[in-house]
Amino acid sequence: MVSFSRLALFAAAITGAVALPANATDAEGFGLLARSGTPSATGTSNGFYYSWWTDGAAQATYTNGGGGQYSLNWSGNNGNLVGGKGWNPGTNGRVINYSGNYQPNGNSYLSVYGWTRSPLIEYYIVESYGSFNPSSAAAKKGSVSCDGATYDILTTTRVNAPSIDGTQTFQQFWSVRNPKKSPGGAISGSVNTGCHFNAWRNLGMNLGTSWNYQIVATEGFKSSGSASITVS
Template sequence: MVSFKALVTTALALIPSAIAAPADTSALVARQNSPWQWWTEGQGQFSCQQQGGGKYSCNWNGKSGGGMVAGTGWGAGRKTVRYSGQYNPKGPGYLSLYGWTRNPLIEFYIVESWDVLAPGEPWTLRGNYTSDGNNYAFYTAQRVNKPSIEGTRTFTQYFGVKSEAQKTVGSVSGTITTGNHFDFWSSKGYRMGNFEQNMFMVTEAFANGTKLPSGTSTITVS
């Protein structure tokens, strides 16, 4: 999967590593009542701004080894998330709802749009389901001895990925009822843990081999 990530907790503490973040996390910014994730890695041109009211905008042009993640967040768990705006990606990356649980330690994604997914670890298909009128495929992957919200650990990733036929780029909007996803994953034996971190609606872009990311996004979430 992506080789970088950082989280902002509800207590506004900076967590130095999640997926495979390097030591420098100085670009992360947390703002009370509207947690904000903004982080870059490697070379390229990356610019993202939080604009208030759940709105943020990004533009990016990554080089080999470069990438970014940015988004607005709030407390995780069972809730309905709505998003709208413009998302125009080229290359690896995605627009997704993203977060973690503890006990068990799980990193989860609900992937709404993308150009090239290009996962780092192999994905295993666990089933298909519907939520909010959309079809999703449920995949899992394992990361071995990688940075996480609990330090270097081995943990499982869950991915709910909207069908290719239903995902859009350009003008995007949608509703994510998180409990629908969590319940299906659990029915397949992949339960969630404790929601102790914020989750974020993020724009993520990353280089994968010769595939380089570029694009723009302006997203409002509620």
């Protein structure tokens, strides 16, 4: 079984607070599903990096608010979409705080998400999710206690799949909070990325030496929902 969670990457930079429709700009790079020619937008907003992508099948609106705040509303129970705010480049050891409301109806993730190069790695620290548990689609390597919670550590390998560097074979690294933070309303937390990255390294899961973006992302797949999240 393949996880639905496939975030999108890299298009024309757009600055300032925006409300982006489903046909924002042409994508230059892709996540794990084939996304050639699909709309995407990245840029900076109030000192934070943001990434927004949709395949256009759902009714969806992503909006950048002040500071690290963003909101995402989607409906139609169709398509794949993702948006979020954070930093580019990411770092090893950043403590990321988030708060707001997360109300998925169906398949959705709320996670810290990013990429590294040398080697090319896609990584997730999943704080909450809707009806699909990503642990069911990956090989468990162990567990770690971070920030007072237990996370399952998992890996998957993508073969000849789209990435920030075109079609590549690469690994995904996962930490999935167990149990997840309850969705459906107010949500908040703190993620010490260094705790996860050190645990991964101790299991032989080495991130790359070159950091790409690192965001708190909300994703939906053939679902509906809303999120209003502030990142700091």
